Amino acid sequence: MTHIRFADPTPDALPLHLVTKEAFKVWVSLLDAPLRAWVEASGFKANAGQVVLFPGPDGAVQGAVGGLGGEVDRKRGRFHAARVRAALPAGTWALANELPAELLEECALAWCLAGYSFGRYKDAKPPEAALVAPEGIDRARIERIAAAEARTRDLINTPANDMGPAELEAAARALAEEHGATITVTTGDALLDGNFPLIHTVGRAATRAPRLIDLRWGDTGPAITLVGKGVCFDTGGLNLKPAASMALMKKDMGGAANVIGLAHMIMDAGTPCRLRVLIPAVENAVAGDAFRPGDILPSRKGLTVEINNTDAEGRLVLADALALADEEKPDLIISMATLTGAARVAVGPDLAPFYATDDGDAAALSAAADRVRDPVWRMPFWDPYETMIEPGIADLDNAPKGGFAGSITAALFLRRFVTDTPRYMHFDVFGWSPSAEPARPKGGVGQGIRAIEDALPGLLDI
Template identity: 50%
Template structure:
């Protein structure tokens, strides 16, 4: 994993290159005040003060230079304002000429993320270190950056190296760092207690046997919260097999689990006063003679019978058993992350996780939290009028609605059947992937909705800063 701990340091007046911030409104006045050679060099670099513009300014000596960076509004730095500078500047130490980086320090870190596990040579530039006078913010910002990097690393790793046992190892590694307890049920031992997780994963090779991974941490007397993450480590579609184009990115189908684990890491690093219960149902939806079939009837942990309308709607099955288990502990809040439906991507695109909630006040709090940390979500309705789409003639419900209408909503309604009626619940249908790069956010695995939920929890449990 990329280590961000040395990229954001306290400013003790050590030598550093200066970064001036200029926005488009103030560009004309700023450029007019520069010496002639600076104006010429800035013009040659096509710098106009637009967001993410970066230019080098000459100093008095041959080896003396500084930086000017374009921002949206010079007095309000967002998370990604300094990301392009962190991507493109030479290796070295930098400080802002005015003020503190604030939220933009996160983008400075995440812009320097590298996934080089399989690269023979990493030709990337060396570290760019940012100095800050806001010392109290260094550790929390680094923790956020490390959580984002964890999601990216897990999602970027190919399925051959990120199967259910590898996902279990990742949970155990995080748990060991904070003294948390991990318990796992795997293979045929799932068949009685977690029959839908077992059914989805039983066709995989034995070394990729399905499992339910549970992590517990915190004071038993503290408020109990449950975080659930879909851990489908590869999704062939099962017997309703995906086309090759649909299968290409299915290494990312455990992106929900990656988000859930990263959120658990943030909760424990911040020592939020909660009793944490993390649940990761991990499986590979493979094809073999014992694969579950279209038309099969599965019994769930909750006791509901589920007719299989489509074996490619497997994520909601493993989540159903995990959500039931989470509800048995009577938490005051359940949050689940899942790369659940293509319909959510059609509705809100790749950048916005579709948010579903059974509590309006909770959903409103999420909107506020996401706005505070530049991590927006978009609420879609839990429209009970579409519940009929999940009806079955021979079982309690079907796992896939017919006709293709409201796919993200019907998937959320399916999950709702496994959440206690009196428990506040958030469901994030997230893409966990960035199809094209943006400053601070490279193409590949991505954390979307993670920081918003963490800020929500900070507000609820008294440690938002």
């Protein structure tokens, strides 16, 4: 159960003050004397997440104040209003003081995101304090973003026994039905007939058939194609992962989960564009017909790929999907994938590294990420490393030896399959919060999609 929506206005809503350290002195000076004495006696200093309840004459709660911390707190973390929500008792609350526009939007979003819980297998208890939508925010947009994030988290959090290629297809079909989109799916050996050899090869060893999911929505406007890696579980194939590395591989379809969440935002907002979503959905398993290290495989693009590690399978399934996307020459292609451990080593779990062929697109995305508190970091398509993915015996190497620049070489590999679309962006996300943070419980998480959603009107000139 989740509580990710705002409450409707009610005269019984309790006043809630959200105060930064910078505004604390002015705010407390405006209180009447008894309440000011109560706040001071309670030791409230507007520390991030600090809450003081206001008692009425009968001892019942008649209001509260929550701290948002100071500038350093907001630089080192975000969504501190979520901590306030978690500390408040059940009831309906209404914001009682003014906040700067960007901080107000962050607090409103934090409140909704903090209402998420994953309760499919165990009763979950999200915070029950509800907030009336504050004046000055776009309620529908905030709730849309929270719903998209919840959708993404649910998909990632669901274990592979209940989230295989067929279940990922079902999630895409539900999304299509909700928004009146069309969807086609190419499954099993039909992938060979459709010229998707890499998707078929990676998924053929699994008992659950591989497939390519193709969703379309919108008839007019600029064209954008989203491509999401849907490896529902990754054993590593014949280059079998050790147990510790396999433990979180239910999240290896995090790229697909992210583009499904992003697609929901785009369609629910009625964005004037032609949207296409491509998801290669597979399980990388071990069996007698699994692909092998040393194999040289054909691709939809016509490029041959030498397999030096079967655990570098995500770029293979994305390659065929990207080649298909590129054939239409849309205005923009965006791929999202939980692709490399190298990206985690480089920037950690919180930042979403991305690559862009267009400097203007990169700048617009970075600016949007700052606005909506969805951190991203641009990485380079570093051309001098192209030779690292050229093995000599084939056109491309799926896993260059040596381990240097692993995220960059993976991105360069993918770029080889986008040759006719000038504007391409690739996200190498983690898709997981390793520990609980404000508005982000431990588990699956969306990364980069709020930044893309905010930047999209400028990116597509709509």
